[in-house]
Amino acid sequence: MNKDVKDIWTGALRSGEYQQVEGKLWKCSEGYCCLGVLTDCFVEATGTLWEDATPPLGSYLSELVADWAGFTEEEREDQGNDGVDVILSPTAGGLDLSTCSLGFEHRRASAINDNYMNGNEAKGSFNDIADAIEENL
Numbered sequence: 001m002n003k004d005v006k007d008i009w010t011g012a013l014r015s016g017e018y019q020q021v022e023g024k025l026w027k028c029s030e031g032y033c034c035l036g037v038l039t040d041c042f043v044e045a046t047g048t049l050w051e052d053a054t055p056p057l058g059s060y061l062s063e064l065v066a067d068w069a070g071f072t073e074e075e076r077e078d079q080g081n082d083g084v085d086v087i088l089s090p091t092a093g094g095l096d097l098s099t100c101s102l103g104f105e106h107r108r109a110s111a112i113n114d115n116y117m118n119g120n121e122a123k124g125s126f127n128d129i130a131d132a133i134e135e136n137l
Contacts, residue, residue: 001137002070009038010130022114025058034113034129055083088132
């Protein structure tokens with residue numbers, strides 16, 4: 001991942017300017033998921049329209065945003081027509097992510113944001129996710 005973009009993204013996650021939501025990049029007047037915060041950073045940095053920066057279903061990053069962020073192949077997980085997710089390690093941000101209920105060896109940023117852990121015990125806050133990004137990307 002591009003270091004400058006990582007700094008922008010983690011700073012935005014920690015800023016307190018974004019309310020955290022689940023399931024979509026952005027929910028009108030409610031907030032953003034962690035990938036939605038990165039998309040918003042892209043929109044602000046490039047002047048691209050939000051509609052042009054998001055995939056059809058709006059749950060993951062577009063290739064455009066993923067390329068801008070400089071994610072390597074190892075840091076990406078293709079979600080088909082719905083875009084790209086970001087891979088973090090099984091111990092991202094000090095959370096034990098090895099028990100993912102979806103059975104992934106590595107953890108996806110969206111899964112940490114959206115609470116897809118066994119028993120829902122390890123939902124990551126934006127601060128947790130920012131820590132994981134700094135430690136693993």
